Amino acid sequence: MDRSSALHPTVDQVTARIRERSKERRKLYEAHMAAQHKQGVHRGELSCGNLAHGFAGCDHAGDKDRLKLTNSANLGIVSSYNDMLSAHRPFEDYPAVIKEAARGMGSTAQFAGGVPAMCDGVTQGMPGMELSLFSREVIAMATAVALSHNMFDAALYLGICDKIVPGLFIGAARFGHLPAVFVPGGPMPSGLPNDEKARVRQLYAEGKAGREELLEAESRSYHSPGTCTFYGTANSNQLMMEMMGLHLPGASFVNPGTPLREALTRYAAEQAVRNTEQSGNYRPFYRQIDERAIVNAMVGLLASGGSTNHTLHLVAMAAAAGITIDWNDFTALSAVVPSLTRIYPNGSADVNHFQAAGGMSLLIRELLGAGLLHGDIPTVFGTDLTAYTQEPFLDDGKLVWREGPEESLDRDVLRPVDDPFAPTGGLVVLDGNLGRGVIKISAVKQAHRRVEAPVRIFDDQSQVKAAFESGELDRDVVVVVRFQGPKANGMPELHKLTPFLGVLQDRGYRVALVTDGRMSGASGKVPAAIHVTPEAVDRGPLARLRDGDVVRLDAERGELTALIDAAEFAGRSAIEPNLERYHFGMGRELFGGFRHLAASAERGAGVFGGFEAEVLSRELEKIEQEDQ
Structure with a gap:
């Protein structure tokens, strides 16, 4: 049938x-x-x-x-x-x-x-x-x-x-x-409900839950x-x-x-x-x-x-x-x-x-x-x-x-095409003078999908935790974590930032994350422009941002823009980072060749260049000759 x-x-x-x-x-x-x-x-x-x-x-x-x-x-x-x-x-x-x-x-x-x-x-x-x-x-x-x-x-x-x-x-x-x-x-x-796990994580980030309580929640989730x-x-x-x-x-x-x-x-x-x-x-x-x-x-x-x-x-x-x-x-x-x-x-x-x-x-x-x-x-x-x-x-x-069933047994979890949770998919590509990136909006409430605020710039995710704990982020803010792309440090996930940013959003602030790194596959309720390319280490626009610049992230319109005069922004020099701390220890030195060869995020951040267009014509010609 x-x-x-x-x-x-x-x-x-x-x-x-x-x-x-x-x-x-x-x-x-x-x-x-x-x-x-x-x-x-x-x-x-x-x-x-x-x-x-x-x-x-x-x-x-x-x-x-x-x-x-x-x-x-x-x-x-x-x-x-x-x-x-x-x-x-x-x-x-x-x-x-x-x-x-x-x-x-x-x-x-x-x-x-x-x-x-x-x-x-x-x-x-x-x-x-x-x-x-x-x-x-x-x-x-x-x-x-x-x-x-x-x-x-x-x-x-x-x-x-x-x-x-x-x-x-x-x-x-x-x-x-x-x-x-x-x-x-x-x-x-199924173990501990996921929303309860997220609640305990946020309490821990705020200092309202101890490590023993956090570990117990995590252990009941992953069991x-x-x-x-x-x-x-x-x-x-x-x-x-x-x-x-x-x-x-x-x-x-x-x-x-x-x-x-x-x-x-x-x-x-x-x-x-x-x-x-x-x-x-x-x-x-x-x-x-x-x-x-x-x-x-x-x-x-x-x-x-x-x-x-x-x-x-x-x-x-x-x-x-x-x-x-x-x-x-x-x-x-x-x-x-x-x-x-x-x-x-x-x-x-x-x-x-x-x-x-x-x-x-x-x-x-x-x-x-x-x-x-x-x-x-x-x-x-x-x-x-x-x-x-x-x-x-x-x-x-x-x-x-x-x-299988022809109708959902729980419409809070799975719906038909004629009664969807939303008329469009959960992914948006962002574009603007900061480059191109992606954002997952399926978990982001509509009220939080447009953020325009001054940036606070970090070159390492651990700096964000310290700034949060000192109260420096208690305001409308676009957190920029740069030099996290595949060429810079292998593009780690930055999921550890989720509880801190979630707390700020729950306090009523307009908050967003912009990064050339990755978030977890479980990206959550805070709007996050990720995989931004070109990455900062390639002298991309993120490397020309400064603390206090105002950035607009608009997931509805697919926009990622620094509200800076174009001539001024183009004339700025790119920050030259010291990335040595990312390149040695825990086997990271063995991956230097991969970092060097990595393609951009939009091209998959891969290292297998042998598939690329410049070799196609001569390879095809060679195969056709062998077939004759």
Whole structure:
């Protein structure tokens, strides 16, 4: 049954311009992937010595026998497992489940390699956070190393959190000749309500709650294996993977440690086998993910008020698949995509409440019905996206899919397109003489979306805390935290500032944040112009601001302007910072090359310049000559 309507004109137009803009880049990508596929099953090309090394570690005799043959599939498992971080802890048991499922299909699976997984929740405000953004590139490269042995016919990617899924996606895109299935871990059960956690944080910032009370609240919020339940980057990742058809239908928000979660993991392995060339139903990543899938991810992000981090990550992810998107695409889509969810920090509910209200099946049903998604994209499930209006269930222990609800079970959490929380998406691009940036407005009340006030400038987030505690910020103020971009210090999240700025706003002051750094994927109630580019270290306009300058941030009109005479502003010299304190200690010296190579925020803040336009013509010419 076709549940989609005619494509919305704006979605159609944005998709068409992305396709045209990406034409040469995408042609090169597809040519590279076709060339990799043309080499065939690499396991069959290995010498006896190479192949023997490839299965010497198998502790299952049947696996060795199957790996000697090329007519059986071998799945590569790439995992972000570690047992320190709650979101990655559930992945410990997945390889055994996957291997058993593969054997049941007459195939094999091997743990190809692990990728690092760090948690911004642990590193917030600490030096380690300055490694966070570039861990995405490390994860992509680690994925490439894991798959470099050429033993695999498909890959399963086990990841969930902030930089992990984007990094895995980039790695998967460069091994795009392999079928790919992304396998989530699921959110932890609900703990302390998110609004209560936020209340205790603000009390602590004001000195009205002690550290013991704060730690107790945080521990009751983050209390067991699984993803954090607020709607930040980790859960935005899961939504986008499902919107692109890289998850099984309904897999994103099933709790870990449940029979249904294990059944979905088992089925993911079986489906990966079905998608291999050996099965006769070859479904590689590069034929599945195109500009339509990327637009679906953007629409899902906007409709759900998802993480601002994906204005960086999704740009880099698309680039790895030969697709060029920019912030103007987000803006155009945001104007026609309604806000359909209220999940903390955009509301008080968490992702478990969203799942119970109708979850992904209802959200996709609504967006398809409004013509806001491409329903015709190929998916790992072996169908188009219209099958993703179904939900998984266990029927006498057997995994089945049934149609999900047609109406929301809680309209305070999830609404239909004809009765949205807001008529437009939760993301706005800001532009003006201070550069370009983005702001997430889904959690910002309309009364706070326009702020015009003198600036107070900081070059480090720790200075903001000190100024708050001394009372220096008790006024209408635009807090500017600069030299926080990818080239300056790796672009750490500045989420530690949220409680202080929230207190000032609650005291009745008009407050905003402007920074070339990032906020958390859980950006909250204070208007924050983030990812401002060009960044200050590149002598961007933020480096020419002075204390007391008046800045206007208008999220309704998309404006970010310093109210300074143009000639005077242009004539000012840029501040030259001393950034050495950001570049050494806690391993930061190892990332100097990444800081040097980093692209701008609007280009994804990535370091993989090999995809850029200047190399396209000669690469295409070379490939065409080899084909002749």
